Amino acid sequence: MDIPPPPAPEPPPGQGHGPGWPPPYPVPQQPWYPYPQPFQEPAKTSGLAIASLVTGIVCCVPPLGLVLGGFALAQIRKKGLRGKGMAITGVVLSSIATVLALVLAVSGGFGAFWDGFREGIDDAKSRRSTMDLRKGDCFVVPGGELEREVVKVNVVPCAEPHDGEVSGSFKLDGSAFPGEQRMTALADQKCWAVEQEYAMDSWALPVEAESYYYTPSQQSWKVGDHSVTCAFATTSGKLKGSVRNDARRLDPDQMTYLRAANAYDRVLAAGPDQDRVEDDLDGFKKWAGQVSEVLTQEGTRLRGRSWPSTAQDPVDARLKEVDLAQKEWAKAAVAADADAFYLHSGAADRALRQATEVAARSALHLATTPPATDSGGSSSGGADGGSSGGTDSEETDGGSGSGSGSGTEV
Structure with a gap:
């Protein structure tokens, strides 16, 4: 049993049947765009990591930078924040400063070091041009x-x-x-x-x-x-x-x-x-x-x-x-x-x-x-x-x- 071919498409309004119809190429269609995707914000940098790095560099209170760095790493893991490198650097610097402070304290040199440090700051503040x-x-x-x-x-x-x-x-x-x-x-x-x-x-x-x-x-x-x-x-x-x-x-x-x-x-x-x-x-x-x-x-x-x-x-x-x-x-x-x-x-x-x-x-x-x-x-x-x-x-x-x-x- 032969299946008849489908009927030819109707021409657009105003056009009749004739040679060349239907056209050899598909009729252009309106392009399709997907729905826009939501904006992805970059992860924020941990403030504790920054504080750990600064404290480690300054060395004003060596153990503080170590503590801040530990908290920063835990926070970064939990919340997906940035700043892991800064936190690790702060921990390392603070660890070195803490060890040095302990050595100076045991040897009795920390007091002299701190006194000299403070005197240097005081001299800088009091220095004045004639x-x-x-x-x-x-x-x-x-x-x-x-x-x-x-x-x-x-x-x-x-x-x-x-x-x-x-x-x-x-x-x-x-x-x-x-x-x-x-x-x-x-x-x-x-x-x-x-x-x-x-x-x-x-x-x-x-x-x-x-x-x-x-x-x-x-x-x-x-x-x-x-x-x-x-x-x-x-x-x-x-x-x-x-x-x-x-x-x-x-x-x-x-x-x-x-x-x-x-x-x-x-x-x-x-x-x-x-x-x-x-x-x-x-x-x-x-x-x-x-x-x-x-x-x-x-x-x-x-x-x-x-x-x-x-x-x-x-x-x-x-x-x-x-x-x-x-x-x-x-x-x-x-x-x-x-x-x-x-x-x-x-x-x-x-x-x-x-x-x-x-x-x-x-x-x-x-x-x-x-x-x-x-x-x-x-x-x-x-x-x-x-x-x-x-x-x-x-x-x-x-x-x-x-x-x-x-x-x-x-």
Whole structure:
């Protein structure tokens, strides 16, 4: 039995039967796309693995990295997280650090190691450029040599032994580097006044405290270091405790008396460079006039204050001597010759007795032991200078400067 062929497909609408139908190729069909598959997120990294690695590298607490690594491996296995390599590395590093720590502990070296580690951190924190020293900072010079070019120092609490204490600073004028000689001269002149404001009672200064300063180097000048830093420092032993005695620690009566006395000390120190009056009579007479004027101001200052009852008589006694010395200096200012100058300046010097000054200081609760260099009513001291150099990023040494000044402070 023959099976008839299937009927021919119907042509599309609008087309009739004819030759070539059905077409030799299948009619194009609309393409088929499968449904989109859900997005697969990558496995997260274990935070414990990261912590184990960091702790193992830092070695701050060796067993901690070991413990964190163990927990991280268990977490990775259970939750399918990433970070197995980091966890294993952290475990290995922590294991090595733990063994070393145990060895050091048994041998007694761990304490020394830890102390050295902490000291290294403390030194890094306290290290400061000489350009960045501030009033009141106490510092230690690495190596202990002050009289050299210094780039950085370690700032320490003033209660600890230290090499110096910053009393203040002043800015140098101009845009061009002034040169070592000019800076030294200015430092000798101005640092003393800065120090007198910081430590007003010079009699209270430790005997080893000397006037000192840091000046800019040519290199540091180029990056904006145009200031001279003044300080009290010592080259013999260490200072301990702050030398500061100013408005923070003195009462108004003490400050009034000390301002008058310090002004007299400064003008005495500003005398002519010549040793003999005969070599510069006019210069000495001009200076005598300045001393007379300062003593007039001192007398006005002492009279203008109402002193405590216990201090009134000692201050009055000092005031009488100030008036007498002022008159003698005024006569020296118009002396006809060197002999007359010697006569009146000597009388002025004898008029100010140290015993009277000690009594006034005692009544005002100030230091009563004169500086070791004190003689009569005045004394002289030295001032040495160093140089600051370089910057925080480039440690270049500058030149050193030194000079000398006179006064009762140091």
